[in-house]
Amino acid sequence: MVRVATKNSEDVSALAIGGSGRLAWFDVTSTQIDISQEFYLNLFGWKSEPIEIAEAPGYLVMRSGNQIMAGVDPIDKSKGPAVWTIFVSTTDLRATAQSIETHGGAMTIPPAQVLNLGRMAMARDPEGTVFGLWEPQEYSPADIPIVEGKLVGARLATVDPESASRFYVEAFGWDSRDEDDGSVTMQCGGMVAHVQKDLQANVWTPTVAVADVRTSCRRVAELGGSVLTGEAEDEPLVADPLGALFRLRTVAMVGGT
Incomplete structure (x- = not known):
């Protein structure tokens, strides 16, 4: 597990950002x-x-x-x-x-x-x-409250999950946990970010809140986007008509406008 100490008053990572890092x-x-x-x-x-x-x-x-x-x-x-x-x-x-x-x-x-x-x-x-x-x-x-489209998490695809997660832990004071499948889970200010190995890409993909994943996947396709993984997944990967990738997660809507 990669962690960073935050007790040292001279540390310029977690303490420097004053508890932020969300x-x-x-x-x-x-x-x-x-x-x-x-x-x-x-x-x-x-x-x-x-x-x-x-x-x-x-x-x-x-x-x-x-x-x-x-x-x-x-x-x-x-x-x-x-x-x-x-x-x-x-x-x-x-x-x-x-x-x-x-x-x-x-x-x-x-x-x-x-x-x-x-x-x-x-x-x-x-x-x-x-x-x-x-x-x-x-x-x-x-x-802001939980409404349709709110950022609720993210995934990082990278050639070296261990090195990448170490950077974010040290730079932002996030906690991390090594998973059995070789991925890394990071806790970042109340949200979760998953780090996964990808030999062809180094990119962050946001996860956004929707009221119902299946309904939103069908809507993505109707609007000219693409559903790239099965809508039965917890966080299916989709793309807008220009190819920008994001994931959907069913979350109870608790906020208004």
């Missing part, structure tokens, strides 16, 4: 914004609106009622396929960036102010997997 936010890159908007509007009831981020022109947020749920980042087709990105919350972006670099990761995009909501930055782990950081100010996405 999976808090996610956004999807899109080469065709209209298609992404229509798909997620009809799947989750999300509505989109533009916001101003100097470093990300054309960025959209998607809302469920008055709750901001996720983002859409427009990209050119030359920059690759559509993909979801996971963001980890932090109360101190500077200290968290230091922790990431200390433990073998790297910052790839410096902090950017997002209106008065908070600050975001981009990083990668030692295996090259991209993830983001979110420092909340007036908006803490991890605290």
